[in-house]
Amino acid sequence: MANFPSLNLIDVCKVSPPPTAAAPSSLPLTFFDLAWLRFHPTQRLFFYEFPLDEISFHDVIVPKLKSSLSLTLRHYLPLVGNLVWPSQSDVPIIEFVEGDGVFVTIAECDGDFYHLSGNGFREVSKFHPLVPELTVSNDRAAATAIQVTKFQNKGFSIGITNHHAIIDGRSSTSFIKSWAQICMEESSIPTPKQMSLYDRSVITDPKDFAKIYAKAWKDLEGPNNKSLNLKFPKTKHGLIRSTLEFTHQSMQKLKEWILKEKSKNENFDSSSSHISSFVIATAYLCVCTAKLEGLKEGKLCFAFAADARTRLKPQVPLNYFGNCLVGVFLRLERFELLSENGIILACDEISKAIRNLDDGVLNGCENWGLRMSQVTIDYSKSQVISLSGSPRFGVYNVDFGFGKPKKVEIVSSELPNVFSLIDSRNSDVVMEIGVVKEKDEMEAFIAIFNHGFESI
Template sequence: MANFPSLKVIEVSKVSPPPTAAAPISLPLTFFDLFWLRFYPIQRLFFYEFPSNQISSYDVIVSKLKSSLSLALCHHLPLAGNLVWPSQSDVPVIEFVEGNGVSMTVAESDDDFDHLSGNGFREVSDFHPLVPVLTVSHDRAAVIAIQVTKFQNKGFSIGITNHHAIFDGRSSTSFIKSWAQICMEESSVPTPKQVPLYNRSVINDPKDLAKIYAKAWKDVEGPNNKSLNLKFPQTKHGLVRSTLEFTHQNIQKLKEWILNKKIENEKFDSSSHISTFAIATAYLCVCTAKLEGLKEGKLWFVFAADARTRLKPQVPLNYFGNCVVAGFVGLERSELLSENGIILACDEISKAIRNLDDGPLNGCESWGSRMSQEVTNDYLKMQGISLAGSPRFGVYNIDFGLGKPKKVEIVSAESPYVFSLTESRNSDVVMEIGVVKKRDEIEAFVGIFNQGFE
């Protein structure tokens, strides 16, 4: 790993589960996993402040993080393995053999901890040194990599990079919570809710979607291209990150305004429930339309939804892997810019959520080929707004024994078209929104966002 100007790498080691845990395993990918096969990895960053009495014991903290990670891997053996695509297999598999482990980097940074873990404008590139690179080649890919970085005597960060084809946000958060629990309690037993379920038979695949999606990837750049190399979007320079907050008061204000308008105007349905998610994302769509001004055509909004409770039969919540479906909403820009823009957006988003409840896999036969084409074309068609994360994951409750995180960032969400969503440390705030844009655009967007609540 290269040393960045403000980063000094102290060591890179491999953390393995205890030998007693290490029965070899092989786990095939499902169609939910294969959808993401060459998609860029997910990178999360947790900032923790040092309690005043802990400054001198950073080495102890690192040692505890390593030993608890080893114990957490007992229950998460696939994470210590590698993704491979055996010649005789239709789909890639995760293989774990004794001796496998997770790469952990320990580093020190002289960057400004308070600035990076704040809400204000921060250069996107300042976060890159703090998240580890996943080791990936044509025929083998690591599942996860971890980096712990100390900032002078202020605090430290834990950067986690994971392969998107191995698990979704629910599963990855569940693993991090399990690791933190073991670290805090110095016990090796996860709670029953945290014990992951790896049984692939709970994912029903009567249409053989796994083979269809696998073939779509193999057809990219060859008739039988089993490459596991990941495709990264082109780097955009000069991007700035900022965190905006939806307070309870903001959401309540928007909700009341929408309901009053619906009661006044008979063409709107005022009977159906409006979720906080629909209000918040509709508002982000309106702000985006205002920032971009009147353009031709539609503004597309794409969101992921957990399919575990939507599938029939339902998939247990502790199922470990990917299990998300996508909702698509096309909004006329001219309508978004009208006085009732947020109502129209809210109704369309609510309708898309209901459609997912009724038929989560509608149109799924074509998903694999669409994704493989878009990733191969450098994500160029992905110009609609999309989301990363969820306020339901509870990332601000992840305590390794040193208190809750000061800040959580989704570093991989660094496109002007992607908003990241998390809950907040602050009880007045319903959710935090991570926004990335060029400096002049982000300044304008923040102004539009704040103005709308007045």
């Protein structure tokens, strides 16, 4: 492993939007937001390979990023604000006033740019200095924070930390892409479809889920605990991060094999010849995990978040700002996953769970708030395999005018039972899978992952 990188802080400043009256001064949280109230923040890191010296970085790149950020924030005012929980309010609100802004850290790092932005084994802890912390206290929490870090004449990184109760992956990607677009051309403005929709009335809550979720958090270390302090996972020392790839060739190979085997066995679901790349990839990861863990009794639990915008009735516009995610939970028989047709069985169960969302996307959601709050007591006790990110976000298209990212990492995805899924810069690759494990387990998992393609 390379030496631990040292960081030299150059500046911490607050970037505010130009004065505007285009949005409300506060927004209440919906039950979709409250599910994530004290969850650890999401952190994404973009590496840009761009030869630069001291002058070009400090006199050109940093001012350009700051000025374009200011112009972008006028379209995303909640990101300059803070989460607060007024004494008279049942739920927390996002509050933003004139003068609020996003804290931006400027730093220099002597770490190995190409090592950190590669796919190989990298220590999880080496990424921590490259992403900023949110300013959070018992009664106030910032929405977002940004860090720009220069590497020695190789390039720079942009780290973005978001409060998950304020923004989900779709909304945060919209913000990042708008910032990049304005950085390339300051006169550009988001199209009507890109412009954030803040109207909370599009989220219907007839059963008062928001109050139920808020009570779950107040009772967590309560009674009536309105703390906004975030709960962070206890990360094991020495965990390794690696990136695996689902190529178009391997994905097609798996799909053809699955369809061929399903056609030969009437016990399999043959209602559709279409199997999405997401279903195949996640089913494969479940099988690989079951093989890594060996002959354990019981079930393997798998969960992922699905965007509910197009599944709610009436539908919520795609440019809605905030969280609009529902949880999907599956319990898969381990002995079935380890069988010859394990991936087919997993595909069928995951496909069925996704189809069930169309029949009732909010079924069972009265329990989500309690379930999510309980997870934060000790993230490591959760035996559920889960996902972060989505290849649909297209994060490799985020070009600030310095070229597409050399690498994108979801730094906050750093528990051994969490896989991150994103698209790829490589046109031969369907998606990248971020994996975090101890070194021995990582080597074993990669061997299982690669062998599965070879054995079909």
